Amino acid sequence: MYRPKSTVEQWRIFQAVVDCGGYAQAAEQLCKSQSSLNHAVAKLQQGLGVPLLEVRGRKAYLTPEGEVFLRRSRKLTQGIEELELLAGVLASGWEPILRVVVEASLPRQPLYQALADFSPRSRGCRIHLVEAQPSGCQAVVNKQAADLVFACRAFSGVTSLPLATTVYIPVCAPEHPLARFDEVTAHELDSELELILADGSEQEEGWERAEQRWIINHLHDTLSLLRRGVGFAWLPLEVVAPMIDSGLLQRLPMANQALRKRFTHLILPRPMPPGPAASLLLSLIRHHYGDHETTPIGENTASSNYREGTLPAP
Structure with a gap:
């Protein structure tokens, strides 16, 4: 079983010594004795077997190894702080999901x-x-x-x-036979394939007179089939408007201006x-x-x- 050779407190002291420029300054900021800070960093270095700091005069300087450990240790202590803050958030009733x-x-x-x-x-x-x-x-x-x-x-x-009203319009690919009509009536839709965005588990809503229906489970699949010239579909205007503007789909000009709203x-x-x-x-x-x-x-x-x-x- 793995046993840590360091503690979070030791890493926090190490960071404070670096940030403050020395043990005396860090001790004053942390309200601890300088000897306790010296002991904590010495024990940290001994446990790791790597020198992190070297003291010159009254200032402490990072070793090359210490620079690496400083960056990694900041992520560690930041993660601990975030965990502790999260505990407080969840304790206050804030939902985790x-x-x-x-x-x-x-x-x-x-x-x-x-x-x-x-x-x-x-x-x-x-x-x-x-x-x-x-x-x-x-x-x-x-x-x-x-x-x-x-x-x-x-x-x-x-x-x-109720949040909003969505307008559904009939669309097809520009090369679909329906796209040739200046005006589309129910008669033209009688024998055309309609793509229904649904799961097929119940009586699905579609064009009342359409004889052929494919039930498609995902919007992405419906759009992909439409762009390949397969059938027509009633889809949300907000969804298909960019594709109509770019010429990928064409809106069917219904004779009675029929629209569906949901x-x-x-x-x-x-x-x-x-x-x-x-x-x-x-x-x-x-x-x-x-x-x-x-x-x-x-x-x-x-x-x-x-x-x-x-x-x-x-």
């Missing part, structure tokens, strides 16, 4: 912006960001297996907050109010989604009350 689940078909730029703002204030809290299909989101909510869930629908019995709901699956880290992230999410259109969806799903209390204000 936040699990965030996002439905695959939803755009998430405001969420990314919120997470970017959360990162420097996270105080060691880790984020687990998971993409799921509608049935997966429902399972997570039922099991209370996440702190935050972004979904296209609200769920009964849990807190739900709401982004923020679901809090657990009955207890969120902790301090979740509350911070929640306020940042509400702030960034505030720049997006939010449409009322009725009292039942728009209600943001807990069984006891309300959602934290942004």
Whole structure:
């Protein structure tokens, strides 16, 4: 079994002697006797078998080996300080992990912006960001297996907050036969292949008259197939707009200007109010989604009350 030959306190004393320029100055700063500092550094060097300092007159100078150990020891003591600070943070109720689940078909730029703002204030809290299909989101909510869930629908019995409206448009590759039409009707879509972003575990929403459907589990796969001229799909305008602008995809000009809209709901699956880290992230999410259109969806799903209390204000 490995037994350390040094202590954290010895490394801190070694660093103080270097930073202060000598034992006497370090002793004054640390409120310790000079002899105790001499003893600590001597024992450290003896245990390592490497000279770290040499004294010339009243000043201590680093040896070449000491320069290497000084850099490494600073990382060590900084890590110890961070561990001790983290212990205090967790003792105060700050969550060590936040699990965030996002439905695959939803755009998430405001969420990314919120997470970017959360990162420097996270105080060691880790984020687990998971993409799921509608049935997966429902399972997570039922099991209370996440702190935050972004979904296209609200769920009964849990807190739900409408965040934004997402517009879905039909798109295909520029070389797809549908791209030749100046105006696309339901008749033209009758026999065309539609790519449905879903998991196939339930009756999936698609173009009502489409006879052929492929169920695709990931947005990346859907976009890759579309760019290769395979089928058409209804996808979020925010997601496909850059690809339309660059000519990689083409928006289908529907005869009746048909659009689909879905709401982004923020679901809090657990009955207890969120902790301090979740509350911070929640306020940042509400702030960034505030720049997006939010449409009322009725009292039942728009209600943001807990069984006891309300959602934290942004």
